[in-house]
Amino acid sequence: MPPDSQNSEELVLAFLAEAGDEFVSGEAISDKLGLTRAAVWKHVEALRAQGYRIDAIPARGYRLAEVPDRLTPLELRPLLNTHDLGQGLHWYEELGSTSDRAKELADEGAEHGTVVIAEAQTAGRGRRGRAWASPARRNLYFSVILRPELPPARAPELTLVASIALCDALRQAGVNAGIKWPNDLLASEKKIAGILTELAAEPDRVHWVVLGAGINVNARAEDFPEELRGEATSVLLERGQPAPRALFAAACFTALEEWIDRHAEEGFAPVREAWRERSVTLGREVIVKADGREIAGTADDIDESGALLVRTRAGVERVLAGDVTLVRPR
Numbered sequence: 001m002p003p004d005s006q007n008s009e010e011l012v013l014a015f016l017a018e019a020g021d022e023f024v025s026g027e028a029i030s031d032k033l034g035l036t037r038a039a040v041w042k043h044v045e046a047l048r049a050q051g052y053r054i055d056a057i058p059a060r061g062y063r064l065a066e067v068p069d070r071l072t073p074l075e076l077r078p079l080l081n082t083h084d085l086g087q088g089l090h091w092y093e094e095l096g097s098t099s100d101r102a103k104e105l106a107d108e109g110a111e112h113g114t115v116v117i118a119e120a121q122t123a124g125r126g127r128r129g130r131a132w133a134s135p136a137r138r139n140l141y142f143s144v145i146l147r148p149e150l151p152p153a154r155a156p157e158l159t160l161v162a163s164i165a166l167c168d169a170l171r172q173a174g175v176n177a178g179i180k181w182p183n184d185l186l187a188s189e190k191k192i193a194g195i196l197t198e199l200a201a202e203p204d205r206v207h208w209v210v211l212g213a214g215i216n217v218n219a220r221a222e223d224f225p226e227e228l229r230g231e232a233t234s235v236l237l238e239r240g241q242p243a244p245r246a247l248f249a250a251a252c253f254t255a256l257e258e259w260i261d262r263h264a265e266e267g268f269a270p271v272r273e274a275w276r277e278r279s280v281t282l283g284r285e286v287i288v289k290a291d292g293r294e295i296a297g298t299a300d301d302i303d304e305s306g307a308l309l310v311r312t313r314a315g316v317e318r319v320l321a322g323d324v325t326l327v328r329p330r
């Protein structure tokens, strides 16, 4: 399809999406978008062929009744109200890892805010070399390219920034999510989302950061590998009803951009405060695996650079990177 035709199709879809449950006349669409009535009809047919259900009633016009459960630019763009995040959007039916593709694009010069999103990953990666279960069309797998003006030592702050944003998006979707240090999202003490942060930098300058996010949206228990079933959850499992993935992705992008901008403008202080408010780690007995050691104690706080402060019998340990286990009971 030629690019301008694709664009008009997106505009027709955006117009219908904005009208929500209301019918809009073919005349209103053609006037607003500068298209002939025949062109409007052609775009409506093309959208229907892609799985959109569009009601048409002669005297009333068109109404968007159902959108396909897909995350292509056609579905996502009309839902985005961001200035950078997702404005460059690369969609794939299947990828090894969205973060690997995002890193390639970052090396080729892709702009700040570019997003790579896939319906499935065959080699999804988690932190510490773990695999990330990525069944097709159930969840969200995306990676965002950032070009922050930060010294490399401050890049880990972005990991906490992202965890706040995803926590807020999950809460808006009705899930009682909290953050386990540094950036695991938990609900009912099970993992619902994870963030993988990778970067390329010189000693004094970050070239790019790739934030990779995996969020379990509509995964059922049987979609998780057996060994994870007691430890992982999803929006569907928490709420008892599925979430529209495109809407949820748009909410994540909005929250991410808001927090990334706030961090750029105001620094780490508001991030630290917001992270504390959403934390399920602070005040808990924890065991932290870091640098081949195990540190047992109480998670007291995060410091002004986001490091975890663990109070042990021997004193306070400052942990920059590690894996936290929350010791039960709460």
Ligand code: BTN
Pocket (backbone or CB within 6 Å): 096, 097, 098, 099, 100, 121, 123, 124, 125, 126, 127, 128, 130, 132, 140, 141, 142, 143, 184, 193, 194, 195, 196, 212, 213, 214, 215
């Ligand atoms: C974690 O271990 O908690 C981090 C998981 C991050 C998974 C996401 S899914 C999208 C992106 N692509 C990947 O290969 N990993 C991240």
